[in-house]
Amino acid sequence: MIQTRRSLALLLAGAVSLFLAACASVMGPKVITFSEADLAHALESHGPYQKRLLEVLDVRVNKPSVHVMPEVNRLSSDLELVTTERVSGKTYAGSISVDYALRYDEPSQSIRLTQVHVNRLQINNLPSPEKTGLNRLGALVAEQLLNDVAIYRFKPGDLKNAEGYGYKPGAVTVTSRGVEVTLSPIR
Known part of the structure; x- marks a missing residue:
């Protein structure tokens, strides 16, 4: 009788262990989701980003908006841009549009921006970026400030x-719900 109870208890414990293991594998990996608003707030709280370029131009970007691009696993942002020539002191305002991936x-x-790409650069009161070479400056700004x-x-x-x-934390994926960080099992 005692042997039967022990056997039954061991069998029950084994069944519970198998059930929990099956549940863990069915539930899959854990995921933390950041919405577009969460990401915009995170970018805003770390800004504004400032950088001196070529010792002649001070550049500041701020007020980011964030949009998910799940079809390419990237995000896009539009940011205000303010540049100041150090020699003349002239200040120019504008905007820059970039897209980028994320990595852990x-x-x-931390979660970091990577593969930053400039889509559009507009600086008010200047000729079009194509005529002045500002697209290359925009790429430099994005690389220096945001990458x-x-x-x-x-x-x-x-x-x-x-x-x-x-x-x-493991994979960082852009979905229609926002950015998902998969918590992977430690091995």
Whole structure:
């Protein structure tokens, strides 16, 4: 009788373990989702971005908007642009439109912009960008100011909690709901 109870208890424990393992595999990976508004707020909170170019031009970009492009796993942003010539002190306002991918950087525990591409550059009161070579300047601005910018840093406590459950951030994917960071099992 005691042997039968032990066997039944072991069988029940084994069944529960198999059920939990099956549930874990059915539930799949955990995902953190950031909406377009979350991303715009993250970019805004880290800005404005400022950079001196070629020691003659100060450039500042701010007020980002963010749009998802799930079909190409990228985001796009429109930003205000202000440039100031250091010699003359003249300031020009405009806008820049870029698209970019995102990646998770494990050493800094952050989500970063990568593969930044300039789609449009407009600086008010100047001839068209094609005539003045401003498209190349726009590409330089985007590369210098936006490439590899961290738009979100995980809090150490967040990652410790995830690690406690056997997960860590992995793939970063753009979907119609926003940006999804997949928490992958630690191996």
